[in-house]
Amino acid sequence: MALDEPDSVAANRDDPADPSRRRLLAGLLTAYTASLIPWALAQPAPHADRGAFTALSAILVGRQALDAAQAGRLYDALAAAHPNFPADVQALLTLINERHIDPLQLQATLDGEHSPLAPLPRSIVGAWALGVVGSGEGARCVAYETALNAVIVADVLKPPTYAYGAYGSWTVKPNI
Amino acid sequence: MSEQLSADIVVIGSGIIGALAARRLAQQGASVLILEAGPRLERARVVAAFRNSPIKGNWMAPYPPSPWAPHPIYAPKDNGYLKQAGPYPYPAEYIRAVGGTTWHWAAQAWRLVPNDVRIKSLYGVGVDWPLSYEELDPWYQEAEEILGVAGADDTGSPRQHPFPMAPVAEPWSMRRFRERLAPTYAVVANTVARNSRSYDGRPACVGNNSCQPICPVNAQYLGINAVEAAEAAGAKVVPNAVVYRIEHDARGRIAAVHYYAPDKSEHRVTGKQFILAANGIESPKLLLLSASDTYPNGLANRSGMVGRHLMDHPSTSLSFYADEELWLGRGPQSPSSINTLRDGAFRSRHAPYRLDFTNISQVLNVTNDLIKEGVYGAEFEKQLRWRAARQVNVKNVLEVLPNPDNRITLSAEKDAMGIPKPEAHYAIDDYTRRAAEVSKADFARIAELMGGTGLRYSADGQFANNQHITGTMSMGNDPASSVVDAFGRTHDHENLFICSTGVMPTAATMNSTLTGVALALRTAEHILPAKQLRTTTAHSDREASLA
Numbered sequence: 001m002a003l004d005e006p007d008s009v010a011a012n013r014d015d016p017a018d019p020s021r022r023r024l025l026a027g028l029l030t031a032y033t034a035s036l037i038p039w040a041l042a043q044p045a046p047h048a049d050r051g052a053f054t055a056l057s058a059i060l061v062g063r064q065a066l067d068a069a070q071a072g073r074l075y076d077a078l079a080a081a082h083p084n085f086p087a088d089v090q091a092l093l094t095l096i097n098e099r100h101i102d103p104l105q106l107q108a109t110l111d112g113e114h115s116p117l118a119p120l121p122r123s124i125v126g127a128w129a130l131g132v133v134g135s136g137e138g139a140r141c142v143a144y145e146t147a148l149n150a151v152i153v154a155d156v157l158k159p160p161t162y163a164y165g166a167y168g169s170w171t172v173k174p175n176i
Numbered sequence: 177m178s179e180q181l182s183a184d185i186v187v188i189g190s191g192i193i194g195a196l197a198a199r200r201l202a203q204q205g206a207s208v209l210i211l212e213a214g215p216r217l218e219r220a221r222v223v224a225a226f227r228n229s230p231i232k233g234n235w236m237a238p239y240p241p242s243p244w245a246p247h248p249i250y251a252p253k254d255n256g257y258l259k260q261a262g263p264y265p266y267p268a269e270y271i272r273a274v275g276g277t278t279w280h281w282a283a284q285a286w287r288l289v290p291n292d293v294r295i296k297s298l299y300g301v302g303v304d305w306p307l308s309y310e311e312l313d314p315w316y317q318e319a320e321e322i323l324g325v326a327g328a329d330d331t332g333s334p335r336q337h338p339f340p341m342a343p344v345a346e347p348w349s350m351r352r353f354r355e356r357l358a359p360t361y362a363v364v365a366n367t368v369a370r371n372s373r374s375y376d377g378r379p380a381c382v383g384n385n386s387c388q389p390i391c392p393v394n395a396q397y398l399g400i401n402a403v404e405a406a407e408a409a410g411a412k413v414v415p416n417a418v419v420y421r422i423e424h425d426a427r428g429r430i431a432a433v434h435y436y437a438p439d440k441s442e443h444r445v446t447g448k449q450f451i452l453a454a455n456g457i458e459s460p461k462l463l464l465l466s467a468s469d470t471y472p473n474g475l476a477n478r479s480g481m482v483g484r485h486l487m488d489h490p491s492t493s494l495s496f497y498a499d500e501e502l503w504l505g506r507g508p509q510s511p512s513s514i515n516t517l518r519d520g521a522f523r524s525r526h527a528p529y530r531l532d533f534t535n536i537s538q539v540l541n542v543t544n545d546l547i548k549e550g551v552y553g554a555e556f557e558k559q560l561r562w563r564a565a566r567q568v569n570v571k572n573v574l575e576v577l578p579n580p581d582n583r584i585t586l587s588a589e590k591d592a593m594g595i596p597k598p599e600a601h602y603a604i605d606d607y608t609r610r611a612a613e614v615s616k617a618d619f620a621r622i623a624e625l626m627g628g629t630g631l632r633y634s635a636d637g638q639f640a641n642n643q644h645i646t647g648t649m650s651m652g653n654d655p656a657s658s659v660v661d662a663f664g665r666t667h668d669h670e671n672l673f674i675c676s677t678g679v680m681p682t683a684a685t686m687n688s689t690l691t692g693v694a695l696a697l698r699t700a701e702h703i704l705p706a707k708q709l710r711t712t713t714a715h716s717d718r719e720a721s722l723a
Contacts, residue, residue, distance in 0.1 A: 061552070062555065062557055102553070106552055111550075121552060126547055132230045137253065141227075141230045157505045157506065158385070160226075160384065164382065164507060171507075
């Protein structure tokens, strides 16, 4: 499976036009992380920071495809909310690359080591899954219908405020 | 606005209760003016505000308060409007806007059960109401026909005439509860102001599953529907009119009310009859604010009972995973409940309760849980689907007895307009706590029958509030112990009536809105009997009755 719109991943933002300098996301991954997101290997990563964000996002949310336009929006929102965001993303990806940390163990590992990177996974997963960046009074919504928690269940549920269907259509067993 | 406003009937508050009293009086030919502290809202903007909200679990977020008419907000942080005197927090939520708090409600439009109004006589607790269930029945019916109530007959509340429409179609999840809990528990359709067919120009429900905070399609009756109906009948609404004082004359009759516009300009509104319908917190606040030399403890407060007997419905709950996929979130939010524990001899020992099943989509809660737990990678999607399909919740809705120490008072703190904020004094007594303990056995049995795993009870001693603000201006026959009589007229002021769930002497186990509406319709009839509509000299008769 591929990115929904692979060519749009930051392609028009800061990618040198010279195709000989085209980089692939694979260049940011080790064999271990590549095994987590095999779909991503051939995806373009014209900008290391955004590429690392895409790779880390894919690892954290466990998806085999991520919407590229949404990745751009979330990156921009997260980078605006977190001063060291690009560097922290690179650092966390490097950590996972080097130490082969199972995504399921990642949070406990970071918490256990009192890592300064510990808040990062929740920020990124929250952005993708809830469409929300930031917390408390600084929180803002950057996606709703396209947030992953809507997309993941879209075959069964509509996001609240959207009509499920004609009157009574909810009486039957969900067709999974 | 420099002209002096005047009307036969001046209604303070444009919520569903005040607006429906206003509608009925306007239909009978009275000139009616409704003063609303908050602004007008637009449904589409509320829908958009919810979709754009970063805190979708908080249903007040799409209703930010206006600076001149604040209401309590607790997330992302407490705005400090409803002061808490303790000992137990009472974080009431309500909306100050045209249409009031039923902009967001679950449209639960329940009647009481007959014994609810006689608990002192029958069980030796609380107080009896000054009227019987039978006297309420026709007013319930009138309210149900206005709101368009869909319901089942087997909920414990008898009726003389059928519901306006059949129960709303049962979601699959609720069907499975009903089938699996039988015969131990009877799971029945909730009584709701939600259309199961086109009714009064509004469509049938299409399952948006956002009844709270907003029905996007107008399938559920809201206060704004009542306001529009009142306006169609001739009532005039003045939004952004923050009433801060009720003025009486030398005889103790109400002469006028005073309000601030947002620029704090002062306005005086005269009338013949006055209806206070600003909910169970803002209404007693206003009565207390209106103290004068003649009435140093506030208006309508000879008994000292204004603000006292504050009640609501606390809830404890159990969440668990059913052993089959139920996928809450298909259809309306609150479709079914167990009603067999609303009454019984046990009421002498502990509170009665309703057991309520949610059909609110679990996706948001599950997502938050997974993020909190740090469940990442392939397991995230897998767990999200598994939990969203199976997570369910049952809660109790517990009666709280009237206690004079539970009360609303005026805070020393003032809002931006210089008006004292309301302050809540609240505790949950052993009568209610014992019922919470008893209901845990029901929770456990329900989970067992549903093959439940991962049982998570709400923390012991922790109660969620249901925003059913009740009491604070109780009705009764004795002027020494109540604020209004059985028709909602204040004992102390002949032309001041109160239409509010605040006049309910006890809270019972049911959402209080329909009872509040029924009582208000009865009050409106008392002020201006409908039969006068049919007289050819209605105007002169009306003048006579209003004099």
